[in-house]
Amino acid sequence: MLKLTDTTVKFGAFEALSKINIDVQEGELVVLLGANGAGKSTIFNTISGLNKPASGEITFLGKRVNGYSPDRMVKEGIVQCPEGKKLFPDMSVQQNLMMGGFVHRRHKGQLKDSLEEVYELFPILKEKRENAAGSLSGGQQQMVAIGRALMARPKLIMLDEPSIGLAPLIVEQMFSTIKQINQSGTTVLLAEQNANAALKIAGRAYVIENGSVVLQGRSEELFNNDAIRKAYIGA
Structure with a gap:
């Protein structure tokens, strides 16, 4: 590959x-x-x-x-999840995740499916989707970083x-x-x-x-x- x-x-x-x-x-x-x-x-x-x-x-x-x-x-x-997470701390969890799906922005249905898949993988992120990413614990921020990468499918x-x-x-x-x-x-x-x-x-x-x-x-x-x-x- x-x-x-x-x-x-x-x-x-x-x-x-x-x-x-x-x-x-x-x-x-x-x-x-x-x-x-x-x-x-x-x-x-x-x-x-x-x-x-x-x-x-x-x-x-x-x-x-x-x-x-x-x-x-x-x-x-090929999508990279960088060291140190590199989140947008003042943006919400969901906004950070949606940034990862930018290359598929014209496919609204696919974006919605990808978001649900990420929330299924990391249920805590769905609970905190409106929270600022910078307010999350280190482990939860890493979940956001991985989820954002997965949004690009x-x-x-x-x-x-x-x-x-x-x-x-x-x-x-x-x-x-x-x-x-x-x-x-x-x-x-x-x-x-x-x-x-x-x-x-x-x-x-x-x-x-x-x-x-x-x-x-x-x-x-x-x-x-x-x-x-x-x-x-x-x-």
């Missing part, structure tokens, strides 16, 4: 990504593991069209998408550090929801520092360090890898 081949990204003389090779099959839940600053968000921003590769190729559903603008990528079916959703800053119980609920989103038919690419939780729901994983893929494999293999457990799981 998605394939990055020898993708390199430079910011001036600095090489942020070095010959990245990643593939995601339709229906998969794949996780990018790595510490803060490893390059996970740069990979996401490059797939989204926010960064332009210096070399290499990105293909989506067999089509070369290098150089596509971010709005074109959303129309193609993505074929592939990229979730950047969805567990960051959340209480352990909320993290567990969030990962359960991410698994549910995947099982409902949406392909998921997840970037996470919380390897313990991410490897439990993902099928495959890539380990990112200093802008390079240093390890990849099935989740259970990496979970049982001593070096990975020591570096990312603390066991």
